[in-house]
Amino acid sequence: MMGAEFVQLSLTPILIGVLASIACALPGNFLILRRQALIGDAISHVVLPGIVAAFLVTGTVAAMPMMIGAAVAALVAVVLIEAIRRLGRIEPGAAMGVTFTSLFAGGVLLLEQSDTSAVHLDVEHALMGNLESLIWLDATGWSSLTDAAALAGLPPELPRIALVAALISLLTWLFWRPLKLTSFDEGFARSLGMPVSIIGLALVSTAAIAAVAAFDAVGSIIVIAMFICPPAAARLMTNSLGAQVGWSLVFATVSAVLGYVLAGYGPIWLGFSASVSAAGMIATVTGLILAVACIAGPMRARVGQGATG
Amino acid sequence: MQGIWAALTLQAGYNAGLVAIGATLLGFAAGAAGAFLFLRKRALVSDAVAHATLPGVGLAFIAMVLMGGDGRSLLGLLLGSAISAWLGLLAVEWISRKTRLPEDAAIGAVLSSFFGLGIVLLTIIQSMSAGRQAGLESFLLGSTAGMLRQDAILIAVAGSVVVGLVWLLRRPMTLVAFDAQYAAARGVNLRRVDLAMMGLVMAVTVIGLKLVGLILIVAMLIIPPVTARFWTERADRVVWLAGGVGAVAGYVGAALSASAPDLPTGPIIVLVSAALFVLSLFFSPARGVAAAFQARRRFQTRVHRRQGLLSLSRSEPIHDPLTLRILKGEGLIRPDGVATEDGLAQAAKIARDERRWEVARAVHHDTALTGRYDGLTPIEDVFTPDEIEDFDTRIGGLRVVAGSA
Secondary structure: OOOHHHHHHHHHHHHHHHHHHHHHHHHHHHHHHOOOOOHHHHHHHHHHHHHHHHHHHHOOOOHHHHHHHHHHHHHHHHHHHHHHHHHOOOOHHHHHHHHHHHHHHHHHHHHHHOOOOOOOOOHHHHHHOOHHHOOOOOOOOHHHHHOHHHHOOOOOHHHHHHHHHHHHHHHHHHOHHHHHHHHHOHHHHHHOOOOHHHHHHHHHHHHHHHHHHHHHHHOHHHHHHHHHHHHHHHHOOOOOHHHHHHHHHHHHHHHHHHHHHHHHHHHHHOOOOOOOOHHHHHHHHHHHHHHHHHHHOOOOOOOOOOOOO | OHHHHHHHOOOOOHHHHHHHHHHHHHHHHHHHHHHHHHHOOOOOHHHHHHHOHHHHHHHHHHHHHHOOOOOOOHHHHHHHHHHHHHHHHHHHHHHHHHOOOOHHHHHHHHHHHHHHHHHHHHHHHHHOHHHOOOOOOHHHHOOOOOOOHHHHHHHHHHHHHHHHHHHHOHHHHHHHHHOHHHHHHOOOOHHHHHHHHHHHHHHHHHHHHHHHHHHHHHHHHHHHHHHHHOOOOOHHHHHHHHHHHHHHHHHHHHHHHHHOOOOOHHHHHHHHHHHHHHHHHHHOOOOOHHHHHHHHHHHHHHHHHHHHHHHHHOOOOOOOHHHHHHHHHOOOEOOOOOEOHHHHHHHHHHHHHHHHHHHHHHHOOOHHHHOOOOOOOOHHHOOOHHHHHHHHHHHOOOOOOOOOO
16 A cells, blocks of 8 residues: 555645645634634635636636635635625624625636536535545656656645645744734734734735635635634644644644545445545544544633533 | 516426525525524524535435435435534534534534535445436535426425424524523523524525525525614514515526526525625615715714814814815805804804803713713703803803993
């Protein structure tokens, strides 16, 4: 299982899955603390109208215009949510629900109206991604990792998501202190003179970048799952933010690897021939990890509530 | 245009008529049930419920195939989806009650992991020999093409039952949605009412799966109540107005989608309700953006008029262009900026009002009254004539006094 075939068929999808999970889980930690967990859900819904609009404008399915389209749509959605919340004096959850469902409906309509039958662009693909198809055909074995010619044949999603994951890790490290302060005590952060609303907007934009890059590679289910489940499970493990981020990365990595392996090899072990959706399985595994943390996480209870309460 | 008219009058064909009636009833039920959720500030719970239906659909299909059927009975699939949606709902409730995670995290977690499981089951079904033409993907975005008569009847009957239940449960649910603490103090079992509310939402979701799909049913539960909220301040009216908005959106959306090819029913219904929402956001008389803008302009005018007149009374020059424009418009100053007769009289009145307020705030002890000084309210609106007379005596004024000059 760990031979040449593994390198060719499974190594790159697993790496892409892990990197996408990490890119989403990192901002997810802060979104959870700020009670903005569902912004990830909203963003991953509006990615669809974004890429459809990009396709209609440019007429190609190249990665770059699609990602720009998705990022613009995410930004538009965030601005719309805020505008509806303020102008209509509506609670944030409902404002979010109005915005992302309308934009998503618009996206589906555009998709049906435009002639996208020739290209690989449909709702199911957007939801499930195509992790299984991101294989490394040029690889012949582990030695290919040092072979420049073979490395050039890596799926382009891998360097892209690696770059985004690195960028987000760097941003999290650089802005650790302001992020921590504004997430835990916004009033105190403001009294220190921190630009609280700019930090909030920057966090949401970073989440949008992570969502768009991950979406490109793995589809939107994993994006939503990774924004919420690993950080939520990590939150039940510890009271320290540093440790929480650490746990969330461990959970994200474990679910990506375990989910992919279960999806790819699980049915074969059980005697079936076909494999199941890797994206779906990875999301399921994150949910299971969270379920275990809810039952047994050492810090699962609220302050003042007994651990068994 | 003719196509739309034919569809609106239910003459676009048997299937289109069925779909339009079903969508109207579904829209009404969804709007009314969603209203309680919205007033309770838990609108997005419906998102978790909707996504949690998918594994149930998959499992029901597999179970029906294993039992020897073809697995496509709508009733069976809906029953399965109801069970898994209920489990998802309980999971949301359990996570936010038992752990320190906030409800939105619980919603997101349940939504994504249940949906992920559903996708896994769908891929399993695709690899089964009976599953190749199962068409379960249509539950994601809904599909009205080839809707059977029995499907339409199912939607109509279930939709009416939901509306009936909303009517029966309206009192406790309005009470809880409006003020949960008060309801609890009155002895209402909050948890049970909440679960009933969620049960209605779940019923709407399950009924709507076939028509609009699980991703967009959320819109039918959220957008109509938010739209209705713009038009009334009364909780009970929000419920029925939301039902009305939902019904209109469902009917018009279904008719539009029947009038031309490539107009999928679910998204069109959602976009119609989004259009109603945008109209309300801007043009509702009480809470709309246009009304708020107008109120702001009125307030601005009042402030500028008053400050301008005060300046006139003190013979100070006025530089602010808006103030000048307002005063000129009312004929209180001449185009060259000199006060007219009328303007001087008004200025004197305002100056006296201002002086009376000054005294009132110095001598009167009731801060509830003196606190109403905002630089705009005339003192006559707050104090009685004899009190004002008292202030005037304290100010002192022109009167005949003995003695030589």
